[in-house]
Amino acid sequence: MALLKVDDLKIHFPIRGGILNRKIDEVRAVDGVSFEVKEGQTYGLVGESGSGKTTTGKAIMGLNSITDGDIYFEDAHLNAKKGKKVDVRKDVQMIFQDPYSSLNPRKRVLDIVAEPFRNYEKMSKSEEKEKVKDLLERVGISKDSLFKYPHEFSGGQRQRIGVARAIALNPKLIIADEPVSALDVSVQAQVLNFLQDIQKDLNLTLLFIAHDLGVIKHMCDRIGIMYQGRLVEEGQKEDIFNNPQHIYTKRLVAAIPDVDPRRREEHQRFRAQVKEEYQQSFYDYFDENGMAHELRSISDTHKVALPERG
C-alpha cells in the first residue's frame, strides 16, 4: 500500500507585472507530477535546479500552496478543499539542506529538539529533558549537549540534531531535501549511513530529494527523475541506472563523473555520444514547448515520458 500518493500535482507561481501589478504569467514549478511511495521505501526525487523537486517536497509538507492535484497520506486527502483537513504534520517531517541555517542559532539543543513535541504533548520539564536525551542518544550526539548552541557543533553533528528534531514525534515519513549536499565527503558518508540506520530502526519511509545521482543510487529503492516540473522517468533503481530510456535520464547518468580514471576516455566518448543524441533527438522526447510528455509504463515498475506512438 502506498503511504504517500501524489496525483497530478501542479504548483504554479504567478509572475506579476504591469502598472497594476496584475498576474501576467506564471511559472509552472511543478506541472503534473504523480508518484507513490510505499511504506518503508526510500524514494529518490532527482533533478537539477529548477526541476521542481524541492517545490514538490515542500508541497507535501504543506509549505507551498497547491494549484491543482491531490496528495494522499495513508489515504487521507491532504489538500482537501472541503470537509476535514487531516493534520499529518506529526507524521511527516522534513530535514533541510543546510545544517548551518536550519537550526536557530539562539536556541539550545534542548529547545530545538523539544520544539515539535512541545506543540503536541504536555510534558513536565524533566520528562521533556529525558525524551530529548533519548533522541540525542539515538542520533549519536552526547547527552551533555543539551544546553549547547548549534555553533558548537560540526556540520555533520548539526545535521544529526536536525534529524533528532525530525524524529521527535515518531513520524512515518521523512522528507529529506538535499540533506548532504552542503557537507564534506566523509561527513556525508556519516549522515547517509546514519539515515539508513534510523530508517531501519524506526521503520521510516524516506522521500529523498537530491541532485547527486551517486547519493540517490546509494540510498534509494525507487527513483523519479524530474525535468522542468515534470517527471521524465520513474522506476526502480535498477531500471533507471541499468536501463535508462529517456534521453534526459541518460544525459544525467552520463554526466556523473566516473571515479575510475582508467575509464576516463571511454566515459568521455559515452558522454559525447549521449550529448549528440540529446541534441539530435530532443523533439523525440519533448513536446514542441520543450516539456516532457506524460509518463507511460514500459514494464511493471518502469515508466517513461514518451510521446504517444502512431
Place this chain on the structure above:
Amino acid sequence: MWKFIVRRLIITMPQLIVLSLVVFILASMMPGDALTGQIDPNISPEAIEQQRERLGLNNPWYIQYGDWVTGVAQGDFGQSYRFKMPVTDLMWDRMVNTFWLSLISVFFIYALGIPMGIISGRWNDKLIDQLITGYTYLGFATPLFIFALVTLWVFGFQFGWFPTGGSVASGLEPGSLEFILSKIHHLLLPGLSIALIGLVGTVQYLRSEIVDTKQKDFIITARAKGAPEQRVYNRHIFRNSVLPIAAFFGYEITMLITGSIFVEQIYSYPGMGALFIESILLRDYAVVTALVLLFGLAAILGALLSDIILSIVDPRIRIK
C-alpha cells in the same frame, strides 16, 4: 522603467489621501476654530453663529474636508489670521529660503559625509576610522538644536564670522552679486550645522556598506585579475557601496525638514521651519495645516524619489 514609475506614483495616491485626512482630522481636533480669538468678545453669539454658518464651519466633517481638499488642490490653503494674507503667498518666500537652506545642507552632507564614510570604510578599525566613527556616535547623541545653538554662539557671536539671523543683509539690490553672496553667507552656518549632524547616518551607512563589500567574492575576482588596490576600491568597492546611498537620498528630505524646523528658529532664518513654529505658538492653524501637509508631501515624494533613483542605478531592479 516608465511603467515602474507610473506604478509607483499610483501607489503614492492613497498615501496622499491618508496624509490629507490625517492632517485635516488633526486640525479639526485642535481647540477652537478659525474664529476663536479673532472676534471681539462683545459681538453677540448669534452673529458668531452666522459667521460660522457662512464659513461652512457647521457643515458635516466630510463636506468640510471636501471643501478643504478642493481648495488645497487649487493652491488655496486659506487665510493666515496673523498675517492677514493668503497662506499660499505667505509660504512662497519662505519655501524658497528653505529650499536653498536644504540644498546647501544636502551639499555639505554629501561633500563631507561621502569622503568620511569612504575613509572610515577603507581603513576600518584603523585610528582614522575610530576617530570618524567616534564623531558619528557623538553626532547621533547630540541634539541638533543644541549643536546649532553652540555653533551660532561660537561662530556667530564670539568670532562674528557669520551673520546671526535673517536670510540676507538689508539694503542690497536683489539679483546683484553682493545680494547673492550675502545670501550664501547667511546660509553657510545653518547649512553646516544641519550637515554636520545630518551626515552621521550617511557616514555610518557608507562605512558599513564598504566594509561589507570588501568581503564580497567579486572583490577577490578583481584582485585576481591583477587590479591594483586603488582600482579595486574605486571601481568595485566604492561604486557598489555608494549606490545604496544614492537611494537613501530621498529619505534625507525627511531629515532636512526636522533639521530646518529647529535650525531656522535658532538662526531666525525666515524659512518654513521657523514659520511652522511661530504659527503653532500663535495658533495660526491654517498655516500649520498647510505646512504639515507640505512636509508630509515632501516625505512621500522623497521616498518616491529614493525608489526611482534606486531603480535607475541598480541594474538588478531596473525594469525594462
Place this chain on the structure above:
Amino acid sequence: MSKTLLEIKNLTTSFRIGEEYYAAVDDVSLNLQENEVLAIVGESGSGKSATAFSLMGLHNRAKIEGEILFKGRDIANLPASKMNKIRGNEISMIFQDPLTALNPLMEIGKQIGEVLLLHKKDMSKQERRDYSIQLLERVGLPRPERVVDQFPHELSGGMRQRVIIAIAIANKPELLIADEPTTALDVTIQAQILDLMRELKDDLNSGVILITHDLGVVAEMADRVAVMYAGQIVEIADVESLFVNPQHPYTRSLLSSVPATDFAQDRLHVIQGIVPSLKNLPREGCRFKERIPWIEDTAHEEDPQLHEISENHYVRCTCYQHFYFPEESKEEQANGVTES
C-alpha cells in the same frame, strides 16, 4: 619533454589567531609541468584553498614562508605592484561560486574588458569589446554580442561560470588555478564546464591546479593528484595509481566514503572523529593518527615524512603499511599490502 612551470618548495601559510600564527598550509612542496592538471584534494580545513590563494598572493594578512617558483622566479611575497603584473595575466584563477564572483553592477563586457585593460595596455576600448565577444564565444556562450552588455543577474549559474572562465583565459595564462570550479553547478553543467576547461587547457598549453573535494571530478580531470589533510600533503601520485592503488589511510578512507556508481557497496565508510580546526591541529606526529585510533601507535612515524613507495608515488608516514579498515580483519589487510 615537458617543462616545469611551477615549483613550490616548503610552502607554509600561517594565519594569525589572537597572538599566535597557525599554519593552514604546512610545508607543502609540489611541482607542475606545462599542460599538466594537478588536482589538490581534501575536505574543508585541509588547506587546499589556502594553498591556491597563496599562489595567487591573495591572502590578506597571512605569513607566507617557502618558495613559489613560477617559471624559475620566486613569486612568494612579491610586492603587490609586481604580483599584479602576473595575476590575471600569466596566472589566473577560476572561482567556486559563479553567483557571487562577478560584480553585480558591472556589465559582463566591462568585467572581461578590465582584465584586458590591466594587462594589454595598447588595446583600444573597441578592441577590448570585440575581444570580449570573441572570448564569450570561445567559452560557448550563445549570442555573445548580447551577453557582453548584460549584467550578471541576467545569466544562469552555468553561464556565469563560463564568463568567469572567459576572464581567466583572456590573457592566455600559463597557469590556471581552479578553486572548486564546478561545486556550485548542476551535474550536466558540471560536465560541460569540465569539458570546456580540458579543451582550453590543451589550446593554451597551460598547467592547471584543480582544487576540489569531488573525487569524481579528480578522476575525470587530473593527471596527478595531491591529497591534503590538516595542512599537509599526505599522498601524491599520478591519478591512476591514486585511485587504483591508494595507500595513505586518509586517501583510502576518503575513497571508500564516496557513494560509488556501481551497486556493490551498501555501507559507506565513515572516518571517525572530525576534522580538527586550525587552532587544534595536531602539530606533532602523524596528523591522521587520532582518526584511526585502532592502528597501533608504533605504526606511525615520529616525524612523518613523504616516502616514495613507487615511482612518483609518495605517501606520508609509515602507518599506511599497517592500516586496515576496522570492518576488515587484520590478516586480510596484511595480504593486501604485500601485494602492492
